[in-house]
Amino acid sequence: MLKGFYRHSPPVCCYIHMGKRIVILGAGFGGLACANALRKGLSQDHRVIVVDRKKSFMMGLVNLWILAGSRRPDEPQTPLAGLNARGIEYLNDEAIKIDIAAKKVQARGHGWIDYDYLVVALGSELAPEKIEGFAGRGYNLYDAEQVQPLREKLLALRQGRVAISVMGMPYKCPPAPYEAAMIISDILEKNGTRKNVQVDMYVPAPIALPVVGPQVSREIVDMIARYGIRFHPDCKPKIVRDGEVEFESGEKAAYDVLAGIPPHRSPDVIKTSGLATSATGEWVPVDRLTLRTGHPGVFAIGDVAEVKSGTVTVPKAGIFAEGQAKVVAQEIIDEISGRPASTAAYNGQGFCFVEVGNSMAGFVEADFYHEGGPAVRLEPPSAESYEKKHDFERSRIKEWLL
Structure with a gap:
């Protein structure tokens, strides 16, 4: 095979050039932000190649809107093929092997692809099978195909108990389970059944959000308490049975509807590549x-990366992946352009919205590199923040794909 070409490639004349090849694995927040920044900062002599097995892009936050009923599950997603019109080569394929020594990636349908730079932005994958009995009994809140059936089940529930369980850590978008709990409470309230349904939140940690510390964790617990949601710390599920969750502590909890955030894991291709060398091996x-x-x-960004500042790990969330992507893109641009060593540096800062139902959302601003530990601020819910959350989705899709 000629270096720099796909094994199953069009005629050689189509690809001959003297530029660099940047391969990006994954077309989520990090991959899309990095690809677009690279394309804007490099001449067309240099190839930017994005490999992703998905054909379209949808932010995870849309699941909450489907749950709330403000977004239909059948609404079209944004095709990733839009990258091609921007001068970014999009391959609808799956990376199955990374050969770091040879600087090449094997894609299932395109063979080996050589690279000069590799940006790993594959995210994390859901592993519901790690909790015995969960699949088929509970609803996966992070699986778009299960959110609408969950909503329908909630609307049909006249009385009983709804359990929301964080089943492993770390997990992406830390506030999302709490958002889901408050949206579920809002659904039941509007359905006229809330007074007959108990809503409980179970987490495996001693506080709500260890990544942001005790103060904001207390504020989150106080927030869900205002919606009548009970908080249960130190509850890591061991097994799910019909109508009952048993935790590793031996404690049990009854449910009529179970919504869970399953444990996360890194993609198999990461484990076999030798890149996954964190303490957990993930x-x-x-x-x-x-x-x-x-x-x-070789760079890694987003959920698949372990970004630590002292003992603190930056959360797995799209806004942090986007910030990391911009830094990596600038480093690569500076190196290719022959500029002095890049001064680009990731700052550990980000923000997110905490949706509470009834078209309202709180706002969280965080600096995880703050001297003395994470500096996190939570603003109370407002209609303005809810609208900003929608603007956030629209602006990124326009910037990256339209």
Whole structure:
């Protein structure tokens, strides 16, 4: 095979050039932000190639809107093929092997693809099978195909108990389970059944959100308490039976409807690549400022990366992946352009919205590199923040794909 070409490629003349090849694995927040920044900052002599097995892009936050009934599950998603019109090569394929020593990636349908730079942005995958009995009994809140059936089940529920369970850590978008709990309460309220339904929140940690610390965790617990939602810490599920969850502590909880956030894991291709060398063997450790992996020309961003500042790990959330992507893109642009060593450095900052139902959302602003520990601020819910959350989706899709 000629270096720099797909094994199953069009005629050689189509691809001959002297530029660099940047391969990005994954077309989520990080992959899309990085690809677009690279394309804007590099001449067409350099190829930007995005590999993703999905054909379209949908933000995870849309699941909450489907749950709330403000977004239909059959509404079209944004095709990733729109990348091609931007001069970014999109391959609808799955990366099945990474050969770091040879600087190439094997895609299932395109064979081996050589790279000069590799950006791993594959995210994390859901592993519901790690909780015995959950599949088929509970609803996966992070699976778009299960959210609408969950909504229908809630609307049909006249009385009983709804359990929302975080089943493992770390998990992506830390506030999302709490958002789901408040949206579920709002659904039941509007349905006229809330007074007959108990809503409980179970988490495996001693506080609500360990990643943001005790103060904001208390504020989150106080927030859901205002909606009559009971909070249960230190409850890691061991097995799910019909109508009952048993936790590792031996405690049991009854339910009529169970909504869960399953444990997360890294993609298989990451584990076999030798990149996943974190303490858990799941995630890719990177330099906190440059997102470099320690292998020449290889970066990791977003959920698949383990970005640590001291003992604190930056959360797995799209806004952080986007910030990391911009830094990596600038580093690569500067290197290719022959500029002095890039001064681009990731700052560990980000924000998110905490939806509470009834077209309202709180706002969280965080700095995870703050001296002395994470600095996190939670603003109370407002209609303005809810609208900003929708603007956030619209602006990113326009910037990356339209």
